[in-house]
Amino acid sequence: MSADEIVGVEGLTVDFLGGAKPVRAVAGVDLTLRAGETLALLGESGSGKSVTLRALMRLLPERRAIIGGRLRVNGQDVRALPDRDLSAYRGRTIAMIFQEPGLALDPVYRLGDQIAEAVMRHDGVSRQAGRARALELFERVRIPSAAQRLDNYAHEMSGGMRQRAMIALALACRPKVLLADEPTTALDATVQIQVLLLLRELQRELGLAVIFVTHDVGVAIEIADRIAVMYAGRIVETGGCRDVIRAPAHPYTAGLLASRTGRASSMGARLPVIPGAPPDMENLPPGCAFAPRCKHAQSLCERGDPPDVAVGPAHRARCFLAPSLPSPACGGG
């Protein structure tokens, strides 16, 4: 892990017990992130992206989820953290925002008090100082009439406001890494763009490292410096935003980009689609997990795990055929 890398994940695996046999939700993920950088984790349901995020914060149920691999955040080994350091780790070093603000905001406490409590707990300051910081945060996340809103309950605010309040809560203790689990999926388009721009701005100001999980390619393009595409618990392609979008190397990424409705050339013409459905994690096929749906698949794809090959500077893909596939012309827009 180089000097300015703030998140280093190597060979992360997560197995869930409890069913007939253990299910491997994440099967070997490598990630690095520098301060001030946004990484978009792009994938569909069941790809393992949310599980990866929760593993970084050790939010997975201890007994049911077995985590393997190396996880280093801000120089600390996350898996080895003892419990009392864990609560300092969460909030101070790393924080998370969710798709449903209701998950993070307690409905029976006023918002200002929730933030103040977090600040008091982590920084050890007085309640007044906590409230002052809460006001400062509300203003920073552009909540209008911030001073009055501090005394609001969660249900008194609209969806976009709640999302901003959750961001304020997450940033209360000045974390270095922000994890975002589909925070804009449930928002209207006009509100979504506001929240995305806010996140970009906050990231610039505070030098945050952000991992943004989403299933929406457009959102990923708006927010990310780098994109990592996940499929069936693995990262199948990773690279700079432009490289991945303009010249996708993995057939899954290419398929995702080609099936966007925004790119349909003429109305009513059929969309190019990826056939089949996302895989059943309990019954993965041998070899490359995408092979059953891949139009380039050959017999070697079903035999072994595809290796992680470089297809460009800082652009890698996990595919046997990646270097030799013609890159589809997927210009932006």
Added chain:
Amino acid sequence: MDGLGERAPARSSPSPLVGEGRGGGSGGDGTNMPRGTTPTPDPSPAEPRYSEGSATQQSDRSRQQPTSVGGGEKTRDHGGPAQPLLSVRSLIKHFGGRRSFGGRGIRGAVHAVDDVSFDVAEGQTLGIVGESGCGKSTLARLIMQIIPADTGEILFDGEAVGTHALDLVAYRREVQMVFQDSYASLNPRLTVEETVAFGPRVHGLSRRAAIARAHDLIFRVGLAPARFADRYPHELSGGQRQRVNIARALALQPRLVILDEAVSALDKSVEAQVLNLLIDLKSEFGLTYVFISHDLNVVRFMSDRVLVMYLGKVVEIGPSEVLLGAPRHPYTMALLASMPSMDPDRRITEPPLFGDPPSPIDPPSGCRFHTRCKFAAPVCAATEPVLAEIAPAHRAACLLATPGSGHPQAGPIA
């Protein structure tokens, strides 16, 4: 048989199922096939969708022109080709509005749908787009007559719904709906074929015939009946469930299908498959669609005409290419500008609109959008704009776009 082979996964290895919707119980069916194997790998776009039964295809293709009915089939078009299939006139629906304790007077009603009128021509797709609180879901339910309107009327093929000429039962055979939540729309205790056959059974078809029709529709939406007909909803993936919902909607052979955010909850790759399916079914059955969504890209892809709603009112309506290429209403412009650009070099830098959509309780005076509109003038708070024609077949409710309206930037009357 290659055509039929399209219906099965092309490879012998199990085509896996998305992790959602796992049922409890048996992890194995005794074989290594996972529950809910997938439908069709889609053929490449060049191939015809159904390559068997070509005779069927010819008579189906003839239904592409909505007004000419080919080959001796009964015609159901009573009003003639020029008659819009669906006409909605001045629909109003308010919810609630009650006196509250403590002398605060009458609390506002929710103005869910406020004087909405539009037409849908046969064979078209009308896209309805808007954000939360705009009333599009309520509008869908009003059109379906699930909830009664306060005032206004609905004309189907020239006949008013609810009158002797077209009573509710007959109307239900002409208009059907597909809901957003694919899981909640299916009775967890019924198998797929029972769900699809329920409608025809209610209308008098015998059980055998209804099941046969159900199998036919299950096949046409891309699921092999032998494998899917006796599955339960929890054994299907989201995309498969939505296909079942579409099959159910088509079971009564409607002419108009309302799709209320039908693809919004699906993964993008599955969404593309279902959209393709909808396009195919539209031409095969000669359907007319009302496609409701919050996603402008999907609406643009699917629709001939687009209607934009804001806080219960229609703010703009017109051909989709024109409206989305050169919108005239500031809200439409803002919606378009909020869509992610899809180009890493042309990211959005300024949010087109601030704040959240206001609640439909006690909406703003005058033009409802004036509180967030960057072109707002004092006249906008005072006068409510009417939906005025600003170009052929393109109407907008905006003082700025209407000459002579009193808005300082609107031109004089030409």
Added chain:
Amino acid sequence: MAAVIDLARDAPIVPPPYPPPQAGEGRVGARGYWAGVGRRLLRDPVALAAALVIIVIVFAAILAPWLGLADPYRGSMLRRLRPISDAVYRLGSDELGRDMLSRLVYGGRLSLLMGVLPVVFAFFAGSAIGVLAGFVGGRVNTATMRTVDVFYAFPSVLLAIALSGALGAGIFNAIVSLTIVFTPQIARIAESVTTQIRTRDYVEAARISGAGPLAIIRVHVLGNVLGPIFVYATSLISVSMILASGLSFLGLGSKPPEPEWGLMLNTLRTAIYVQPLVAALPGAMIFITSIAFNLLSDGLRSAMEVK
């Protein structure tokens, strides 16, 4: 195949050749909802044990005449209140010299009857009231449920005693009064579940299909609603048994010399200083049977929760 099927004519429909099922793809075992519930129950050791106990008691009660037991009505003044491991009476004898084992087994018939029948009747009556009120909604619902609430407001024991007292003693009257006690409770659950189901999308979809309310209730509502009501009802069986025994204990249920556990408890009261274990036996039976029903009901509830 015709693209248009005329709804008015029930013409024979020739389906196109569908692709046949692939090899090795058949279903194994029933996959319906209740089949899944059954499977999960079979994996629950506590529920299985409880079910076993109930089965033993029920079969013993049904097959009582053929089990080679002594006559439960024949007493002997010489052999009163014998202890449990007596040579002649395996579980002792009661205050009139009757064989306890035989009376307990025969007593199971009446006690089970008075425990289960009221719940069965209340299940039908309460479900009908609750489902209809829940489905119709609005003012009818409010009127019905508030009436039900009036009955629900009475503590069940007091209500049972009052009703039995008004109707008179006897098994039949006890069953009637217990049915009246339990019907409001089941009606409340039924109404609440039905109201939840009524707003589900698939019920709306059924309405859109043009189905009338009866068809919707029959096909869509009942299947989803009866399950939770059934679970609640099974949890009432133990309550009913105890209440029935209580009524008999108070002289409001079965009459001597009928063997019935509650009545036996009453008549053996005075024997508690002489043969405490024998006197406690009917109570033990009530206890075991109630717990078994309760545990089975719990197991059923957890088996039904997993979707």
